[in-house]
Amino acid sequence: MDVDVAIVGAGPFGLSSGAYLKSKGVGIGIFGDPMSFWRDHMPAGMYLRSNWPASHISDPGSKLTLDHFKAETGANFEKPIPLQQFVNYGQWYQQKALPELQRTQVEKIEKNGSGFKVSLEDGSLLKTPRVVVATGIAHFPWMPREFEGKPKSHVTHSSDHKDLSRFRGKQVIVIGSGQSALDAARILRSFGAEVEIVGRQKEIRWVGQNAWLHRLGPISWCLYSNFDVGPAAISRLVGFPNLFRRLPRSLQDPLSHRAIRPAGTGWQKPQLAAVPMTLDRIVTSVDIQGDRVKLKLNDSTERIADHVIVATGYRADVSRYKFLDASVTQALRTDAGSPVLGRGLESSVPGLHFAGKPAAWSFGPLLNFISGTHFAASELLKAF
Numbered sequence: 001m002d003v004d005v006a007i008v009g010a011g012p013f014g015l016s017s018g019a020y021l022k023s024k025g026v027g028i029g030i031f032g033d034p035m036s037f038w039r040d041h042m043p044a045g046m047y048l049r050s051n052w053p054a055s056h057i058s059d060p061g062s063k064l065t066l067d068h069f070k071a072e073t074g075a076n077f078e079k080p081i082p083l084q085q086f087v088n089y090g091q092w093y094q095q096k097a098l099p100e101l102q103r104t105q106v107e108k109i110e111k112n113g114s115g116f117k118v119s120l121e122d123g124s125l126l127k128t129p130r131v132v133v134a135t136g137i138a139h140f141p142w143m144p145r146e147f148e149g150k151p152k153s154h155v156t157h158s159s160d161h162k163d164l165s166r167f168r169g170k171q172v173i174v175i176g177s178g179q180s181a182l183d184a185a186r187i188l189r190s191f192g193a194e195v196e197i198v199g200r201q202k203e204i205r206w207v208g209q210n211a212w213l214h215r216l217g218p219i220s221w222c223l224y225s226n227f228d229v230g231p232a233a234i235s236r237l238v239g240f241p242n243l244f245r246r247l248p249r250s251l252q253d254p255l256s257h258r259a260i261r262p263a264g265t266g267w268q269k270p271q272l273a274a275v276p277m278t279l280d281r282i283v284t285s286v287d288i289q290g291d292r293v294k295l296k297l298n299d300s301t302e303r304i305a306d307h308v309i310v311a312t313g314y315r316a317d318v319s320r321y322k323f324l325d326a327s328v329t330q331a332l333r334t335d336a337g338s339p340v341l342g343r344g345l346e347s348s349v350p351g352l353h354f355a356g357k358p359a360a361w362s363f364g365p366l367l368n369f370i371s372g373t374h375f376a377a378s379e380l381l382k383a384f
């Protein structure tokens with residue numbers, strides 16, 4: 001075998017997994033474009049929603065934190081963390097921990113006896129007994145079916161944008177009422193676009209409104225973990241993924257939903273005060289009319305705009321991984337689009353592991369966030 005494990009992906013989960021496995025002497029191959037999703041699929045002008053302690057990419061010696069990055073490079077920033085600084089931090093982490101990373105895409109993963117054959121974009125082939133899929137959410141953008149198949153000139157997903165300045169002076173409708181929608185609306189407005197938010201929630205939920213709950217000493221400690229995922233009490237529970245996954249599914253699903261339901265970071269509220277928000281509405285039809293797009297809402301009103309940005313999030317669906325060969329997917333047990341994982345984040349295909357969002361169905365909402373990298377990497381080690 002060429003390597004003990006092939007890690008597919010170089011975002012927070014791939015990098016952290018690689019650093020931990022390497023520190024234990026496991027022979028790794030790691031492939032991907034470091035931090036590409038953050039660099040190319042999030043809008044310039046965005047700030048991280050996670051707080052400082054929840055935004056370190058975990059490393060085995062705790063020597064590659066945001067604080068170490070700042071101290072070593074002289075980068076000057078505080079919370080909320082600017083997107084570009086986080087991209088720089090991830091790339092710095094990669095150069096420090098995993099200089100051997102190959103900036104190439106994995107094109108195919110096939111079964112090969114008891115292991116796998118991995119084909120790379122540059123034409124080379126690799127044999128390995130284990131693969132970790134850590135390709136993030138880029139494969140999973142989701143939009144309501146009314147918007148599907150519309151031309152990108154008129155309707156795009158929030159993940160299609162890294163530079164919203166092209167909408168300067170345009171009329172743009174943003175669909176959604178979570179952080180991505182609010183980020184897009186705030187940044188569009190800063191470029192002088194005329195923006196309206198249309199969302200199906202009854203109201204915008206703002207996080208950070210109960211700051212006093214974090215100042216109660218030991219009581220706060222009982223209510224909140226440092227992972228910054230979920231409200232009081234649920235925050236503690238999701239911090240123990242191996243406990244969370246033993247709960248009945250009828251509890252896990254509502255708790256997960258409650259932990260990651262759409263919400264906006266409170267500091268944005270004043271900057272969005274002048275943005276019209278039409279809430280408690282859904283879009284019933286989308287028509288392209290020349291260079292404009294017409295929406296009908298379920299209150300029988302209409303909107304006409306230059307462009308619609310659909311910021312309705314991501315849904316895990318492993319059938320969208322074009323790189324997984326049928327020889328693998330046929331044996332892969334899934335539920336609600338996610339692989340069903342056990343100890344070591346291992347799937348029903350022996351030796352095939354998943355980290356990040358696809359692991360959240362099995363291990364809970366922590367696995368959607370940077371702060372889940374510590375758990376994911378430590379759990380992976382159990383398989384080696």
Ligand SMILES: Cc1cc2nc3c(=O)[nH]c(=O)nc-3n(C[C@H](O)[C@H](O)[C@H](O)COP(=O)(O)OP(=O)(O)OC[C@H]3O[C@@H](n4cnc5c(N)ncnc54)[C@H](O)[C@@H]3O)c2cc1C
Nearest residue numbers: 009010011012013032033037048049050106136356369370
């Ligand atoms: C707008 C937005 C804001 C967010 N803000 C936060 C936040 O503030 N805090 C937080 O904790 N989480 C945030 N998240 C969630 C965030 O996406 C995850 O925390 C994080 O990106 C997960 O890391 P990852 O390593 O799983 O995936 P990613 O960061 O998406 O990395 C995926 C990697 O896989 C690589 N890749 C993909 N396909 C292949 C292939 N075929 N071959 C090789 N490589 C491949 C890519 O090049 C990339 O390197 C945000 C998400 C969005 C959409």
